Structures are given as C-alpha cells and as structure tokens.
Amino acid sequence: xxxxxxxxxxxxxxxxxAGVDLTIPDGxxxxxxxxxxxxxxxxxxxLAGVLRADGxxxxxxxxxxxxxxxxxxxxxxxxxxxxxxxxxxxxxxxxLYRTFYTFDENVFAEYEQKFQIRRRTPIxxxxxxxxxxxxxxxxxxxxxxxxxxxxxFDGLDPLARLEFKRGLIALNxxxxxxxxxxxxxxxxxxxxxxxxxxxxxxxxxxxxxIQSALEKVHKFQVALPRExxxxxxxxxxxxFEATGRVAKFIARGDGEELRQKIAxxxxxxxxxxxxxxxxxxxxxxxxxxxxx
Amino acid sequence: MKKYFTYELKRNLLPLAxxxxxxxxxxxxxxxxxxxxxxxxxxxxxxxxxxxxxxxILCILCTIVxxxxxxxxxxxxxxxxxxxxxxxREKQLLVRxxxxxxxxxxxxxxxxxxxxxxxxxxxNAFDLIHYLSYYAASLxxxxxxxxxxxxxxxRANTVWDGLAFLLGWSFLLAMPFLYLNTYIYSFWKYVSAxxxxxxxxxxxxxxWFDGLICGNTEAFAEAAYLFPVAAATGIGAYxxxxxxxxxxxxxxxGQISDSxxxxxTLLPLYVFFFAACNSPDNGSMFWILSALILVLGFxxxxxxxxxxxxxxxxxxxxxxxxxxxxxxxCLGAYVIYPATAPSRPAWxxxxxxxxxxxxx
Numbered sequence: 001x002x003x004x005x006x007x008x009x010x011x012x013x014x015x016x017x018a019g020v021d022l023t024i025p026d027g028x029x030x031x032x033x034x035x036x037x038x039x040x041x042x043x044x045x046x047l048a049g050v051l052r053a054d055g056x057x058x059x060x061x062x063x064x065x066x067x068x069x070x071x072x073x074x075x076x077x078x079x080x081x082x083x084x085x086x087x088x089x090x091x092x093x094x095x096l097y098r099t100f101y102t103f104d105e106n107v108f109a110e111y112e113q114k115f116q117i118r119r120r121t122p123i124x125x126x127x128x129x130x131x132x133x134x135x136x137x138x139x140x141x142x143x144x145x146x147x148x149x150x151x152x153f154d155g156l157d158p159l160a161r162l163e164f165k166r167g168l169i170a171l172n173x174x175x176x177x178x179x180x181x182x183x184x185x186x187x188x189x190x191x192x193x194x195x196x197x198x199x200x201x202x203x204x205x206x207x208x209x210i211q212s213a214l215e216k217v218h219k220f221q222v223a224l225p226r227e228x229x230x231x232x233x234x235x236x237x238x239x240f241e242a243t244g245r246v247a248k249f250i251a252r253g254d255g256e257e258l259r260q261k262i263a264x265x266x267x268x269x270x271x272x273x274x275x276x277x278x279x280x281x282x283x284x285x286x287x288x289x290x291x292x
Numbered sequence: 293m294k295k296y297f298t299y300e301l302k303r304n305l306l307p308l309a310x311x312x313x314x315x316x317x318x319x320x321x322x323x324x325x326x327x328x329x330x331x332x333x334x335x336x337x338x339x340x341x342x343x344x345x346x347x348x349i350l351c352i353l354c355t356i357v358x359x360x361x362x363x364x365x366x367x368x369x370x371x372x373x374x375x376x377x378x379x380x381r382e383k384q385l386l387v388r389x390x391x392x393x394x395x396x397x398x399x400x401x402x403x404x405x406x407x408x409x410x411x412x413x414x415x416n417a418f419d420l421i422h423y424l425s426y427y428a429a430s431l432x433x434x435x436x437x438x439x440x441x442x443x444x445x446x447r448a449n450t451v452w453d454g455l456a457f458l459l460g461w462s463f464l465l466a467m468p469f470l471y472l473n474t475y476i477y478s479f480w481k482y483v484s485a486x487x488x489x490x491x492x493x494x495x496x497x498x499x500w501f502d503g504l505i506c507g508n509t510e511a512f513a514e515a516a517y518l519f520p521v522a523a524a525t526g527i528g529a530y531x532x533x534x535x536x537x538x539x540x541x542x543x544x545x546g547q548i549s550d551s552x553x554x555x556x557t558l559l560p561l562y563v564f565f566f567a568a569c570n571s572p573d574n575g576s577m578f579w580i581l582s583a584l585i586l587v588l589g590f591x592x593x594x595x596x597x598x599x600x601x602x603x604x605x606x607x608x609x610x611x612x613x614x615x616x617x618x619x620x621x622c623l624g625a626y627v628i629y630p631a632t633a634p635s636r637p638a639w640x641x642x643x644x645x646x647x648x649x650x651x652x
Contacts, residue, residue, distance in 0.1 A: 051541075069379060069380055079373075079376075095299065
C-alpha cells in the first residue's frame with residue numbers, strides 16, 4: 001500500500017505540494033489528475049525516491065521510499081521523457097534494468113513482437129511513440145510491485161494504448177501490481193483506473209473511486225417550452241449552458257431529486273447523458289476558477 | 293553492488309578502449325621520436341625521460357573522466373533515471389568513483405609502459421628503476437587529483453558550470469601565494485605560487501623524477517609543502533564527495549549553480565586576489581587592469597546568474613572584494629615590498645606583478 005502523509009515539496013520559493021495525504025490501496029490502478037503545474041510529476045518523483053520531501057513522508061508498505069534500496073527494487077518509475085544516452089539501444093537498456101530488477105525476458109519479447117521493437121537500433125532513431133512503446137515494454141518486463149507512470153499514454157497510437165492497458169491489467173492481476181498513472185488522457189484513465197486523486201493547490205482536492213465520483217454527478221439535457229435561462233434551475237450546477245430552449249447542465253446530487261427539481265419547469269423532454277471522467281475533471285477545474 | 297559495478301564497467305568498456313588506444317598511440321609517438329640523449333665529446337647523456345607525456349595524459353584523464361562520471365546529476369532526465377534506480381546515492385557515487393579511477397588509470401598505465409618499452413628499445417642512458425618509482429608515485433598523486441576534480445565538478449548543476457569550477461579551483465590556492473610572490477621580495481625562491489595549482493604535484497613530481505631518470509639528483513624543496521597540501525585537498529575532496537552524496541538535490545539539475553564551492557566563492561576571491569596583485573606602482577596600467585578586473589568580474593557574475601539583472605548582494609560582494617583587494621595591493625606595494633626589499637636590483641623590473649601575472 002502506498003501512503004502519502006502530509007507530503008510537502010517546494011522548489012525555491014514555489015510550494016508545489018503543501019501537505020498531500022493520500023492512500024493508494026494495494027492492487028489498484030490509480031489515476032493522478034490535475035492541471036499543468038499541479039504537482040503530479042513531483043508527487044511521482046517523491047514516490048520514486050528521486051526527490052526528497054521537505055516535509056511529510058512517502059511510504060510503501062509502511063516504509064519510507066527515499067534511499068530505501070530494498071523498497072525501490074519493487075518500484076519502477078517511468079517519467080514523461082525518459083533518459084537515454086546517445087547510442088543507447090534497447091539491448092543496453094535491458095542490461096541496465098536487468099542489473100537492478102528481476103527482468104522477465106519473455107514479457108519483453110512479447111512486447112518486442114507486438115510493438116516491433118528493434119533491439120540493436122539506437123533509440124535516437126525511434127519516433128516519439130516508438131520510444132514510449134519501448135519504455136513501456138521495459139517497465140512491464142521488470143514486473144514491479146509499484147509502477148509509477150508519468151504521462152503514460154503520451155505519443156501512443158490507439159493500438160499501442162490498448163496493448164499497454166491490457167499489459168497493465170495483466171500485471172495487476174498476476175502480480176498484484178499497484179500502478180499510479182499521471183495522464184491528461186482522462187478517457188484512457190477512466191477505462192483502467194479504479195481510483196483517482198485530483199491535485200490542486202498543492203493538496204488532494206478530490207479523491208476516491210472513479211465510478212463512485214461519476215455516480216454522484218449527473219448531466220442532463222432539458223428542453224423547455226420557452227427560452228432556457230440559468231435562473232430557471234434553482235440548484236447548484238457544476239456547468240451550465242443554454243442554447244435557445246435547450247439547456248445542458250451538470251450537477252451533483254441524487255439523479256431522482258434533480259429530476260423532481262426540473263419537473264416544475266414543465267420540460268418538453270429530460271434526458272440524462274452519461275458523464276465521463278474528462279467532463280468531471282473540467283467541471284472541477286472550472287469550479288476552482290481555472291477555466292472561464 | 294558487485295552487479296552494479298560490473299554493469300558500470302561494461303558500460304564504460306568502449307570509452308576505456310578508446311582512451312587506452314589514444315593514450316598508447318600518443319606515448320608511443322613521444323617515446324619513439326623524442327630527443328632522449330645527447331652526445332658530447334663521446335659522452336652519452338640522458339636529457340629527457342619523456343615521462344611528461346604520460347603525465348600530461350594522466351592529468352587530462354583525471355579531468356575528463358570526472359566530467360563523464362559525474363555529469364549524470366546535471367540533467368533532469370538523467371537524474372530521474374539514475375536516482376530512481378534501487379541503489380543508494382553513496383553506493384552509486386562509490387561505483388562511479390571506482391570505475392572512473394579505472395577509466396583514468398588503465399589507459400595511463402598502458403600508455404606509460406608502452407612508452408617505457410619503446411624507450412628501452414632505443415639507445416638510452418636512463419636510470420631505469422626510477423621509471424618504476426615514478427609510476428608508483430604518480431598513482432596516488434593522480435588519485436588525489438581525480439578526487440579533487442570529481443568533488444569540484446560535482447558541486448555544479450550543469451556541465452559548463454562544472455568545467456568553470458574545475459578551472460577556477462585549479463588556480464585558486466595559488467592566488468594567495470601569487471600575492472606573496474608579488475610583494476615579498478624573493479619569496480618566490482622559497483614558495484612558488486604555481487606549486488599550489490591542482491596539477492602541480494604531478495607536474496613537479498614528473499620534473500623531479502625526470503631528473504632522477506636522467507641521472508641528475510636535485511633537491512626537491514617543494515615536496516615539503518606540495519605533497520601535504522595535495523594530500524589534504526585530495527582526502528578532503530573524497531570525504532566531501534561522500535558527505536554531499538546524500539545531500540545533493542535532484543531538482544538542482546540544470547539550475548543555477550549556487551553551491552558555496554562554486555561561483556559564490558570563486559568569483560569574489562578571484563576579484564579580490566587579482567585586485568590585490570595589481571600593484572598601484574604600475575602607473576596607468578593599474579587603472580587599466582583595475583577596470584578590466586571589474587568588468588570581467590561583472591561579466592562572470594552575469595554568466596553565473598544567467599541574467600544581466602544581478603542581485604544586489606552580488607554587486608556588493610564584487611565591489612567589496614575589489615575594494616579589499618585594492619587595499620591589500622596598497623599594503624603590499626607601500627608597506628610589505630619596501631620592508632622586504634633591501635634595494636631594487638637593476639635587473640628586477642619595476643612592474644613585477646604585471647610580469648608575474650602575464651608571464652615574463
């Protein structure tokens with residue numbers, strides 16, 4: 001289990017994390033979301049033991065991760081822009097990771113075939129997506145207990161994304177791997193993540209089960225017999241837009257209660273539209289004043 | 293750790309091979325073509341042991357290899373990789389140090405003995421046993437230099453800053469003695485400023501052993517202070533490396549190098565000492581050099597801060613260092629020098645400081 005207890009981190013005068021408290025259960029695939037500069041990458045680096053926290057602790061199974069060799073052997077961190085030296089090939093990277101992790105050659109060979117990875121070609125000649133595929137294959141082949149992925153889907157084509165998600169789920173099921181994924185591809189996160197945390201203002205603004213969070217929020221499309229206005233809907237909305245007689249809004253609360261509140265407006269029709277994770281995220285950031 | 297050490301060695305096999313090949317080639321050429329004996333009146337005399345060539349190679353390797361081994365922390369992406377691996381920072385440092393020493397000393401050793409065998413095949417008048425004794429002496433001296441360069445370079449947050457620190461620290465310890473050489477009459481005969489350059493121990497040892505190999509036994513007076521200083525700085529540097537290993541911050545990679553071992557100390561000290569060595573007796577040159585020192589000082593601060601907007605403290609420190617240097621220069625020119633020089637011989641130039649700084 002990963003626990004973040006009062007985690008703080010500043011870079012000079014800028015405080016990025018101001019006391020993050022979060023528990024990530026074992027065996028979960030956890031999504032980390034937030035606007036640019038929210039501190040997602042910083043949090044992952046703290047969890048990976050790259051950075052030392054200014055305050056608080058990042059714990060894995062109750063042990064502090066920083067400078068803990070034994071615990072770090074169970075953690076694999078894949079940053080958004082992984083490093084490779086000029087002339088590095090996939091083979092050399094395998095040598096590197098084999099030195100520190102239990103490297104499963106069969107798993108790598110499987111992805112080598114799927115992604116058409118060329119072992120002896122210098123990585124500098126790969127495209128962005130090919131590099132990402134290679135590093136994902138390496139990450140999955142290291143069979144870590146904790147997999148930390150920063151911008152996991154960046155550069156991957158839809159097929160590669162599918163293979164990656166399948167590989168992650170397989171790792172999760174076979175090894176009980178806990179994955180923490182930071183990504184702006186919220187649709188992909190919604191597909192595979194069970195839990196999420198929204199970082200904002202240096203703390204966790206919202207966290208929990210994705211499905212539960214989506215169930216608490218409802219999106220309605222309502223057609224009224226007259227021009228629709230915001231004042232017609234006497235409850236708090238996370239988002240509201242009206243075009244002529246049709247209003248679309250997202251609100252928190254019980255779906256039935258919301259329908260009962262709409263009923264007095266004599267709507268021509270009321271349609272509930274499923275809310276996806278990206279919409280929920282946009283509503284949350286809008287509520288925090290980031291999007292006008 | 294054994295696995296990591298093996299991996300690190302394997303990773304550096306190609307550079308090792310390249311360094312060894314180049315070093316051997318250079319020393320072989322020097323060994324084959326250098327003028328090593330002179331024949332006068334039927335007497336063959338050794339004139340040049342050519343140990344300067346492998347010594348120079350060792351100095352170069354002890355500069356390049358620390359840069360190769362310790363630049364991994366100076367770029368964010370690289371730091372993300374190496375610091376996320378399941379290995380403690382001290383261990384990582386130790387492995388990189390050990391492999392670095394091998395990277396420096398294996399090519400040096402190969403080149404040294406290749407050159408030796410070439411010289412052996414030529415007509416020579418050398419006291420050959422001292423080739424072995426110089427080799428034995430050069431190893432700890434080289435290791436100490438390696439340690440100092442590794443520590444100094446690794447205090448920076450970028451490679452270029454690290455190279456600047458290497459250059460700065462190479463000459464810094466010589467600066468106080470440069471001042472003393474400037475203003476204390478004949479002080480340079482007893483303690484020469486260049487003996488405190490970081491490369492000096494190897495240089496002086498090579499010169500002395502060159503004499504021994506060629507059959508000239510001369511006193512090595514500088515040894516009394518040269519080697520203790522080299523040992524102290526070298527051992528201190530190794531200790532400093534391990535002390536700072538756990539403290540260095542990953543987020544500093546690529547940032548302005550704010551270490552107290554870097555620009556913060558080097559710039560004011562250099563301004564201070566250059567101003568102190570600029571004798572007011574130099575006439576108009578004093579004003580020209582003073583302006584040059586100030587302008588260069590400001591330029592270097594701009595380089596340090598990567599901006600023309602310097603902090604108030606930087607400007608104050610610069611001006612303070614300059615003023616203190618000028619005060620010390622006046623003390624030297626008007627008090628120390630007259631007190632120590634009985635009279636100025638005809639051969640001694642008036643502008644001695646100018647001569648020393650810019651070469652006589």
